[in-house]
Amino acid sequence: MIDEPKLRQLLEAGTSGTLQQHVPQGRPPGSAPFRGPVHVFSSLDSTNSRARELAAAGAPEGTVVVAHVQTAGRGRQGRGWMSEPGKNLLMSLLLRPGIPPEFLGIISLYASVSVAAVVEKITGGSAGCKWPNDVMVAGRKICGILSESALTPEGVGAVILGIGLNVNQETFPGLPDTGATSLRLETGADHDLAGVLCSLIGELADRYGSVTRRDSGRIIDEWTRRSVILGSGVRVDRGGTIIAGTALGVAPNGALRIGTPDGVVDVVAGEVHIA
């Protein structure tokens, strides 16, 4: 559990500092999986890059890195991630799930349904999930997720879950009007970054057992309920090869199942476009 008032002080002042997460009294051991430190930085190149360095240095599972501003925020497919200073949640969470590499796809779905749950609680409306891990509100992207993993001969050593959730930003220069939204735009009010972060960590912690037990049913159900692509015609760019067909569902390992004229194809990575 994160000391929310202390986190708020750091985030509102835009200063750097570290907090320790603690297990609340009365909770059975093992029920609060994230106990690592929360590192808050006034400025960083990328929270994912810093979390990777911390992971390589042996940081514990549950370590959180948050930045007021990123100077080289990274998006999927080699893109960048822009965010006005102090307006949005820019964070990375270090996981050590002990799962085999073929199960990694479920981590993306796990992250997106956790974010979607937070967005729905705050906006009172519904959030959509676009494979693999975008979270949308009424067709506009509110959150991007960059999941990066370190593989060892024993399996997945560490996963860095990088989450950029648009909270108080009102304009998104360079994107079409229909491209992006934020909690502020959806609710007409500003939201406290510390509160949003704590509630997101809570949602992630709540579902993490499904990941470590490799019991993806709950996550897939939640994702399917919110999917904005299932049943639609899609085109997936798989490193230059285009797969076109109908999005049928997700496989137990998180792959997108597409019905094509040549049969059903499971896609584990790529960029989906609704046809």
Ligand code: BTN
């Ligand atoms: C996407 O392309 O949709 C993924 C964007 C992920 C952005 C977040 S912001 C926090 C974390 N640090 C990064 O450099 N990227 C992720």
